[in-house]
Amino acid sequence: MPLTAPGLPGLPPELSGPVAVELAKPVRTIPASGALPGGCLYEPKWDGYRLVVVRAGAATRVWSKQGRDLTDRFPDVVAAAVAQIPVGTVVDGEVVVWNGSRLDFGLLQQRMVTAPGRIPGLAAAHPASYVAFDLLAAGGADLRAEKLGRRRAALEELAARWAPPLQLSPATTDPAEARTWFDDYRPAGIEGLVAKGVGTRYAPGRREWLKVKSWETTEVLAGGVIGPIGAPSQLVAGRFRDGELVVVGRTSPLDPQQSAALAAVLTPAGRDHPWPERIGTGAFGGGRLSVALTRVEPSVVVEVSADAALQAGVFRHPLRFVRVRQDLRPGDVPQQP
DSSP: OOTTOTTOOOOOGGGSSSOOOOEEEEOSSOOOTTSSTTOEEEEEEOSSEEEEEEEOSSOEEEEETTSOBOTTTOHHHHHHHHHHSOTTEEEEEEEEEEETTEEOHHHHHHHHHSOGGGHHHHHHHSOEEEEEEEEEEETTEEOTTSOHHHHHHHHHHHHTTOOTTEEEOOOBSOHHHHHHHHHHSGGGTOOEEEEEETTOOOOTTOEEEEEEEOOEEEEEEEEEEESOTTSOSEEEEEEEETTEEEEEEEBSOOOHHHHHHHHTTOOBOOTTOOSOSEEESSGGGOSSOEEEEEEBOTTOEEEEEEOSOEETTEESSOBEEEEEOTTOOGGGSOOOO
16 A cells, blocks of 8 residues: 555644754763663764654655754655655654765755755755654654653664665664774764663653764864964864865864963964954854954964864864974874865
8 A cells, every 4th residue: 555545644743843852962971881761872973964754644744953844955855755654654863965985064054055946956966865763653653752762673673674865873782882883983974972761751852862972183273363362262273275274163262271372372474364354153154243363373283172073174063172283383284175
């Protein structure tokens, strides 16, 4: 019988879309196996958009974490859901785009800003994948009151019949295996791990899951700072691309010791510094609000700690200042792709 045949199960109103999702709070270390009720189930933290697939009889739609209908942005995911997921099902997961062997958030973000008429071409050139990690409804029945262990088992049974672009997120209760994922998956753009209690119910809007990001250190150039050169509050990081100094990120606020260490080695920029006098407060120096940028000579190398989230080689999230590297020269800093 076709999946869209009349008489197949409907969904409760609160699961018909938009759907409120459970959230995660950040922690600094991988939680111990017994840190959450029923033990921890560890999953990779995907660098994509949270997406809830609502497979109803009348229509199949996908919704963002903020409650935005993204059906027209991801027709490839919707088509796969219509073909492979039964009516009366609600799946929670993440939509990602692969570029070779690494997740590419920039290609994913193009879906959000491209004109609707160009989306099919974009989907053909850079297909999306949907990584499912929870099952909120099946056969029209609300499963959110069931414990995660049961929901996961039902999701695994459902996903056994799937083919790309639908896939099941890996999960393990073994902390040693989770640690291996944490270390080995980073080059693919996996941001870290999410830990969930096997014995917990789905809690919309609450931060009962735990997330830990994978960080590693790298080198950047001090291209500018927020605040005066003698007491900087943030570092604006740069790298050279084809001989041009470009912004690649900024740090979180510096503590007094970090500010003093950086101030001690900075030199005011010459007239040929390519950056503007003000920089936006949003991602990549964009956004409507801007702050004064104090430009400095890009001769100081700084070691920073960064997570795995990149967009076109730019760090999407704030960097952590580690130390000034006076033993390194600008030529030792990686070139920007």
